[in-house]
Amino acid sequence: MQIARDILLNSYRSMRTIREFEERLHTEFATGEIPGFVHLYCGEEASAVGVCAHLGDSDTIASTHRGHGHCIAKGVEVEGMMAEIYGRSTGVCRGKGGSMHIADLARGMLGANGIVGGGPPLICGAALSHKLLKTDGVAVAFYGDGASNEGTTLESLNLASVWKLPAVFVCEDNGYGEATGASYACAGTQKDRAAGFGMPYFECDGSDFFSVYDTAGEAITHARSGKGPVMLHVHLSRWYGHFEGDAMSYRASDEVAQQRMKHDCLSAFRARTTGAGLLDGATLDTIDSDTRSRIDDAVQAAKAAPLPQQEDLTRDVYVSY
């Protein structure tokens, strides 16, 4: 598929922003300044970006506990995200949600989720809205290999098919749910699950932006055209622990190093686009350095931002006692 230059540039910027955001969080978390649980998306950038490149603000996505990448790919501002993760009043959720609950409904971002398998049912509802309100939109559920076993996920595959919804189920398969391998936890195959619920199945290499972009394009077109839901199975690797602080003793010692070396979506993208003369290295270098300073600014701003106030505690709840 021929991809327009601005899409290529935006996609690269998005992937680089996710990488930079996550690598920086990894360092900042180690200082002890970031509260709560943080799950990093490093290594998986091409999945969120390759899928969201086909979506606009009027399309909906639901994310997971590992949600920063989906948020950035869907256009949520990194400044508000960073402030949220630091628990500041300038955060996208005013400091009340934190890393696991970043949401931005204006961007069609229905929220990260602390509950594994929480997203797919919501996406059935969002897809129903798109269908009944005739928005031409699609709704996309990102969920992990671990989440693929939850009853909520399997029931949603069925419901989406029964209602013929414009829904896309993106199974982000990084081989682990916490410290348990997918080979242990998932019976059968994702492909057979899609077939079992009567929906088309697509799969792609999540370390290759072009593989994701092309496959997601087909899958989303199918759902958008009113033919019913689809499953997109993305093969990925996770470069950090399940959450920050996880020593990962369950993984072979060189597994991540190998993946970083052989399956880095950013270096693959750069090699391919510069090799084919689509983009030049200097342009990409500029994106890299711009991104680095943007993230740096976001961190400084978050650290300096005001904390929530007492009155925020009982705000935005229907009644307080």
Added chain:
Amino acid sequence: MSKKSFRQAINEALRQEMRRDPRVILMGEDVAGGQGGSSGVTDAWGGVLGVTKGLYTEFGPERVLDTPITEASYIGAAAGAAATGLRPVAELMFVDFVGCCLDQIMNQAAKFRYMFGGKARTPLVIRAMYGAGFNAAAQHSQALYPIFTHIPGLKVVVPSSPYEAKGLLIEAIRDDDPVIFLENKVMYDDEEEVPDEAYTIPFGEANLTREGDDVTLVAFGRMVGFANEAADRLAKDGISCTVIDPRTTSPLDSATILDCVADTGRLVIVDEASPRCNMATDVAALVAEEAFDALKAPIRRVTPPHTPVPFATVLEKLYLPDVGRIEAAVRSVMGYKARQEA
């Protein structure tokens, strides 16, 4: 006897009961960890916060079962296994995840004995973490024990210290009814002297951690420690408090609460759960009904506000009851002056 953490006390209770009775099995997400991992290391986690560490190594894969992330099926499986001869201890990780499997607890396990005319026994324990103070935000911080307390057929345990946790967990495992055992995640590193041998603490028998004349404090789980601290501070000003740790919210030791209120005439209840229909409202209703004449002041409840648990540290601190708020509530009931009859 030696100093043990809350975490170690629970681990020891599980280990000793598993040694004692081969029907006791463990299941949950990453209670061992490492299955299907590329390093081949087993027992990689021993639970997200390391509470079940080492049990897989001692008891093996038949008795320590890592589950897929499928709460409805494995909690239900634990209920079914309990009704048919095993004595499962199922770990739900965060109690908030009960949203994914409440049917199996509420409509299945809790109902068997009564609904089947007394013919079923369901010796099931469900362990889960609860509580705020971990910056874990709205979906990983709730104190949901009132929800379980509301359901007939369940027993509900909220241990307040390592010693309490060990004895109550052993009691839970030996009990023939489904028991919900809730561990405050902020307390895992708390330490105290805990006997090395197995012992049980009976359900429905409250523990008096302080005895005094002026005010009765009833507190649950982590709040017991806060109430003790408040009582010690108040003692310096000559206000003496009784602190009651009911240990179990179901069954509830109403007799001890009523006796103490009869002595002090004043009651403050400290509950980490959301304020509507929680243990504080339950105990307040009990005392209003049964000990009205003994009361010298209105009952006071110290609880969080009726909001989800906020993420930011500053807000979470404001959310949780603390020693200062308990102290203030006690002083306010001490300062209460009845309105004169017109």
